[in-house]
Amino acid sequence: MNTNWCLYENSYNGDMVKYYEGLMTQGNGYLHVRGSYEEGISGALQDEEYDRKPANVTLEKHKKQKSKWGTYIPGIVGPHPYLKTETINLPYLFDLRVNVDGEVLDMENCQIEKYERYLDLRDGVITRSFIWKTKKGNELALTFKRFISMADKHIAVQMLTIKAESGNANLNVTGDINTGVRTNGFNHFIKVIKEKQEGITRVITETNGGNIVTMCSYLDQEGEQVIQEGEQLTITKVIHVSTDRDGEIPELKVADVDIRTFNVDKALKRHRLKWAEKWEAADVKIIGDNRAQLAIRMSIYHLMRADNEDDPRVAICAKGHAGEGYCGRYFWDTEMNMLPFFIHSNPKAARNLVKFRYLTLPGAKENAKAYGYEGARYAWESSVTGTEECACWQYADHEIHVTADIIYAMEHYVKATGDVAFIEECGLEIMKETAKYWAGRVDEINGQYELLGVMGPDEYLPMTMNNAFTNRMVKFSLEKTLKYCREFDQAEKDKLAEWEAIKECLRLPYKETDELIMQSDDFSSYADLDFDAIWTDRSRCFGEFISQEKNYRSKALKQADVLEMMMLFPKEFTKQQLEANYDYYEPITTHDSSLSAAVHGILAAHMGRITEAESFLNKVIDIDMSPEKRGAEEGIHIANCGGLWQLIVYGFAGLNSAMWEEDVVLEPHLPKEWEQLEFPLMWHGEKKRVVVTHEGYKIY
C-alpha cells in the first residue's frame, strides 16, 4: 500500500461508513459504484422510502443513513416526485454474503481484527482484508478485492479470498444483484425481473425514465463447502452491465461476453493498462507535501473515473456520480471547474464534455421558450435532455450566467486545443441561439442594456441588478459569437447588428478604473453583518446560522463572485484592483460553496500571498477528505477536485490560461515546503511536461 497513491482506512468505524462509501467510489465513466461493503451492514436499510423535497442547496439535509449503496450509470435518469429528473440508483451489483459456521459476516456485529481497506488510485481497485474470529472460535483471514473495468466498460469483477487460519470452516457464500434500493427515498423501478439460469443471475430493471438496465452476474463457487485449517480458496464474481442506451455510442457497444468463462486475470491487466495510460496523461507529482500529493491524486482519480470520455450524451454531475446529492445533475461546474483539467490532459474527453451542451441544445431551446424567449437558455441544473431540472425557482430563474459560461468554456477548449472545427460543427449554433436569448433577456434602460433579476455565482443574493460577473460573461459570449459568425459568415445581418449593439451597450456595473468593483448595482444597499456574532462555529456552514430570509438581504457571499470574474479575465484587472477586491470580499465570503476556496487560493497565489493560498489549499483538501467533515458522504465534490487541479496548475505553478496566452507561460508561487511540482500538459495538441521548483520551471 503506497500512501501517496492509496486512500486508506485501518479500522472499522460505523460513523465513517457513508463517508468512505463516497470517497472510495469506483467507476469507469460508464458505470459507478460507491465503496460500500459487499455484505452490507446490519441496520442500514437500503429500500426505505421517504419524501425528499427541494431545498436551499447549501443547507439541504440528507437522510441520516449509516450506509448508502449507490450504483449509477450516467444517462439512466427518471422523474422523482419532488426533485424532477434525477439519476437513478440501480441495483447493487457487488452484493456478496458470507456465512461461516452459521454466522453471518457483518462488520457491525462480528469480531473483526487487523482490518484494513484501501482504494488504490492507480487502478481503482479496492482491497479489504481482516481477521474474522467467529463465535465458534474459528479464525479466518478474508480479503475482498474488486474493480470496475476501465478496459471492458460493461464488466465489473469482485474476488473474495478466505483462509481458514485456525479450525475447519463451514463456508457458504452467496452472490446477488440486490434490487432493494431507492434513490433519494423514491422507487424509480417500474418493473424488475430477476432470474437464474445456468448459474447466471440476471436482473432486468425497467425504470420510470423508460430505460432497460440489464445486469448479469456469475459466481464461480456457490453453496456450502468446507475449508480445512490452513487452506484458502478464492471466489470470483463477474458482473456484466448494459442498458438500452449503449447501442448509440460505438465505444459502448456491448460485446458478446460469456461471464462464466471470462478471464479475470487478463481483464485486470487490460484494466490496469488503461488506468496507467490515463495517469500518464494526467498525474500531478508534488514532492514535499504528501497530504497535497494524495489529495490531488484523489481528485484526478475521481475526475477521470467520473468522466465518460466516449459519451458526449452525458457530462459529470455535481457529485461525480458518487452519490445522490444534487440528483446527478450537471451545473456550470463542468465547464468552469472541471473542464480545464480535461482540456490539458485529455482533449478528446474535453471535446465530448463541451459537445454535451450541443446535444442538449434542444432542451436549452425549450427552456428559453418556457420562459418566453427566443433562442436557447441553458438549464441551471441539466439532466440528459438539457431542460431545466432545478426544482427551486430562485436558482432556475435567475442563475442565468450558465448560458454565457458555456461559451467561455467552448472558447477555452478551442484556444487550448486549436480545434476550431468544433466551432463550425457545434459551437456556432449554440452561440447564435444563446445570443438570441440574450437579446430577449436584456432590458433597454436609458440607451443601455441591463440584466435585472439575476443571481450571480454568489447564491446568497438571489435577485440582483446587473451582476458584474454575469454581465461581463454575457459581453464576452456575444463578442465571441459575433467574431465566429463573421468568420464563418453566418447569421443574418440584422441579428448581428442587434447583438453588436447589446455587446457594446450592455452595462457593466463598474468602470475599468474602479478600484473596488461592486458585485452588482444594488450590492451596497444590502445589510452588513456581524459575522462573529452569528457564525459561532466556523467549522460549520455559515448558512446554518442564519435564516435564508436574513441571508438574502445581507452582504454575505456564498462564494467568489467578483473574484471569480477577476480570475477568468485576468488581463482586465490590475494587481491593485485584485488586491482591493480580494481584501474587501474575502472577509464577507462564507465559502459555503465548494466552488469558492480554490478560486480564492488561486488569486492568493497570484498575489504572492502564499500562506493564504496554502490555507485555501487546506480548505480545498478538507472538503471531501477531512474525516471530521465527511463531505464525501453524499458523493464527491467533483468541481472542487477540478478546483484543486486549477489551484495547483494555475495558482501554485502559475500557468497563464490558454484563453489569454498562445504559449505556455508560468508565474509560479510554490508553497515553501513543496520541493518540486511536475505535471503533463496538453497544449495546442502537443503533450508537454512542466516541472516547477523554487529555482524556476522547465517545459519539455
Added chain:
Amino acid sequence: MNTNWCLYENSYNGDMVKYYEGLMTQGNGYLHVRGSYEEGISGALQDEEYDRKPANVTLEKHKKQKSKWGTYIPGIVGPHPYLKTETINLPYLFDLRVNVDGEVLDMENCQIEKYERYLDLRDGVITRSFIWKTKKGNELALTFKRFISMADKHIAVQMLTIKAESGNANLNVTGDINTGVRTNGFNHFIKVIKEKQEGITRVITETNGGNIVTMCSYLDQEGEQVIQEGEQLTITKVIHVSTDRDGEIPELKVADVDIRTFNVDKALKRHRLKWAEKWEAADVKIIGDNRAQLAIRMSIYHLMRADNEDDPRVAICAKGHAGEGYCGRYFWDTEMNMLPFFIHSNPKAARNLVKFRYLTLPGAKENAKAYGYEGARYAWESSVTGTEECACWQYADHEIHVTADIIYAMEHYVKATGDVAFIEECGLEIMKETAKYWAGRVDEINGQYELLGVMGPDEYLPMTMNNAFTNRMVKFSLEKTLKYCREFDQAEKDKLAEWEAIKECLRLPYKETDELIMQSDDFSSYADLDFDAIWTDRSRCFGEFISQEKNYRSKALKQADVLEMMMLFPKEFTKQQLEANYDYYEPITTHDSSLSAAVHGILAAHMGRITEAESFLNKVIDIDMSPEKRGAEEGIHIANCGGLWQLIVYGFAGLNSAMWEEDVVLEPHLPKEWEQLEFPLMWHGEKKRVVVTHEGYKIY
C-alpha cells in the same frame, strides 16, 4: 324570487356547475357546504387523488373538475403532503339520490325542463325546481330545498318534494353522508366509521389533523314507494354535525337533539329570524343600480355566512370557506379587507376576528424563533395555530407587513368601537411581541433603520428595499405600541427606548413633500414593460402572459401598494399627491389580485373620478359574479366582498375612516344612476343609519 335578493340560475349548464357551487355556498359560520347538487352529477369524481403542489398564488391552476363538493368546518384542518396545513373537505352531507322507474336522476343525462335554482340571500335557502321527463314517459315535478341553520349551528336540513305530473311513479330515494371526498387531491381521513342504527346514519371521521367529526342524518322516508299521478310527497333529511372542538366554545355546545323528531318548520323560523337580525344590522340598499344591489348583498351574505362570530379560534379564510383555493388559510385580507364591514355592523364578530390573532400569538412567536428573531412574527398564511403555512418562501419570508397590519386593524377596531379594554386584555401583548420582532428585523444603516428584502402588498416584486407601505405600517404599529405601553405602564424602559428609536428612525423611502412616491427604494431600477405587446387579452390575468422571472424584474404591480398606503393614511397625503401617484401607478397595475380593484375604486371616488370609480365597481362585481370569468369556482373572493362594502361605504358614501375621525363624516361621490344609498353603521357602540342621495346625506 326577488332579483334584488336572489342568486338565480335558469338552465342547467355543465360548465357552470362548479361556478354555482362556489357562488351558492351555504353556511352559518360553523359549517359551510358548497352549492353542489344533492344527487351529484355523472362523470364528476369526488375522490380522485392527485398531486397539488405549491405555486405562484396568482396563477395557480386548479384541477379541472366538473363539480367539486366542499364541506368545511373552520378549524378542522390537517397536513397536506405539499401544501402544509389546510382546511379539510369533510364528507358531503347533502347527498340524496333519486330513482324513478329505475332511472337515476342526473342533470347531465336526464331530460330536464323548466329548470330553475336560486339562493335566497335573505335566509340562505337554496331552492331548485324542474320537470323530469323519465325515459318511461312519466313527468315529475321536483323541488329541492335546503339550508344550514343560522340558529341551530349543528343542524342542516334538506327537503325534496316530488309530484307525479303524469303517470304513476315508482320512486326510490336514498340519503347518504358521502365520505368519498378529497381535499386538493389528498385524503385527510385516517379512519372513517359509518353505521346505521334506528334509521340514523352516523359517520365518524378521524382526520389527519387529529380531530373527530361526527355527522348524523335522518331521512324520514326511505325505500321504494309509488306516487300516484297528480299526487306529491315531501321527503325531509335532517343532519346533525359536531366535532371534538365544539366543547371549548359555549355557543357551539352540542345540544341533545333527536333528529328523528326534529321540528323542521320551527327550525326554519328560528333560522330566518337569525338571518333577518343579521340583515337588519348590515344590509346596504342601493336604489337605481340593481346589479350593484345584488352584488353588495351577495358580498354581505358571504361575509356574514363565512364568519363564525362566536368563535375567536378561527377567522375567515381567503376563499370564504367556500372552496379549497388558498387551502382555507387566513391572510391579511381578514384585517384589511373584511374587518371594516364587521366593525361597523357586528362589533362582537369584529372583536373575535381580532382576538383570533391573540389566540394565535404563540404560533407567531414560533415563527419569529424559526426565523431567528425574538418576539412575534405573524404568518403570511395562518391556519389555526398561527404558524407559517405558506409553502412558497417568497411570500412566507418577505411579506412581513402582515405583522404590522394586525396592529393597524386592532387600533381601527378600538377607535371605531371604543373597546379599549381589548388593548389591555389582548392587544398589549401582541404589540410588545411584534415590537420585539421589528427590533430584530430592522437593519441599522447610517444611523437609520431599514427594512430590506421585503415584499409589499404588490406581490410581483418579491424582494424590495424599504417598501413604503410596509415601513409606514411598521412605524404606525410601533407608535401605537409605545402609546399603549405608556398608557398602561407596560414594558421595560430600555425596550421602550429601543422601539422609540426605531419608530423615529425607520426610514421611509419618501419625503412628505414628494409628489410621486416610489413604492420602494429600488423601484426605479426595475424595467418598464410594453403592456400592450405582452398582455394581449386583458380579460385574463396579466401574470398568464409573462414568466415569473420577467415579471419579478419589471414595473408591473399585481395590486395597489403605495395607493393602499394612501388609502389607509388619508390625512398624510394631499389630493395632488394622490392624483400623481394614482396616475403613475394605476396604468402599471395589473389588478391580478382581487384586493386591488376596490382600493382603486375608493381612491377614484375620493378624487371625484366617478366614471373611473364605477369602472372599478364593475371589476369588483365581476370578480366572483361574472358568468364568463367564473371566479367563484374555487370559492368566494371574500376579501373582495369586503372590498365592495368598502368601495360603497368609504368610496361612494365617502365615510371617513373611524381610524382618523371621532364623528361620522361623509364626503359622498355617488354614481350618477344611484338614486339613494342607505346602510346601518355601528359607531362607538351606537347604531346609526346613513342615507346618501345626490342632494346630500343624513345620519340618524
